[in-house]
Amino acid sequence: MKLHIGVLGPHTTTPEQYQLGLAVGRNIADAGAILFCGGLDGMMRAAAEGAKAAGGQTVGILPGTDKADANEFIDIGIPTDLGAYRNALLVRSCDAVIAVHGAYGTLSEIAFALRLKVPVIGLHTWSVSRDASPDPAIHVAQSADDAVAQAIRLITS
Template identity: 45%
Template sequence: MAVQVAVCGPGECTEREWDHAYETGRLLAGRGAVVVCGGLGGVMAAAAAGARTAGGTVVGVLPAADRAAAGPDLTVAVPTGLGQARNNVIVNAADALIAVGGSWGTLSEIALALRAGRIPVVQLGGWRVLDGEGRPAGGIVHAADPAAAVDATGLWDRRP
């Protein structure tokens, strides 16, 4: 089975975030990864569009119980009917998570991923989390651009 990478981010995003998400989706599909996303607009739609343009497979894990709000570039829609509890399904379905931009929903996905502690979490821009001592809370890798973000997942590290 192919590697699966979640691309998360706000449903309304800036042009720069759109470009970052699109390019991230495109690069992931180019490496053969299935892109998992929340299936709606903004960063989710951009990642889907980028992956699709590279011939990739995109899974949209939707909060609603139907596909009415599903974006146009999904290969498969999974309307969960779980509301925002679907964020944890996205996390469970991913071998790595790349977050583009920031929002409370996005942060919940980052936090759930780090709570589970099983997958690498990479941020492209977005919000910062400081622990009780004011230091960056551990576990997030920050990347400067989509190519660095994809590399930072570690999923394609050369193995001898």
């Protein structure tokens, strides 16, 4: 079965953030994995667009009731009618997640992943501390290539 790698990130992005999302999505597809995301705009759209441009498959775990709400780069839209609570379902569907930038929704997804023991790779995203020390369960990446390579390594090791 193909690996499932999730991309977490904000609904709105700067042009630079969007380019980073494209690169992450491309790398996921190039690795032969399936990209999972929230299926809407911003980082979700960027990652899905990057994956599709590289011939990859994309799945969007949607907050509403209509699969047509998914962005045009989503192959399979899964409507949940769960709103923000769909974040747990998204994370549970993944073998690893890559958080790229992000707001509070991304932070909640990181927390779900840590709780569910789904590997988390952070790329210009939240820093989470426990007892005033950075949480070592969040693997910090320096680039899109590094983030996807770390995800693959953590899943397969």
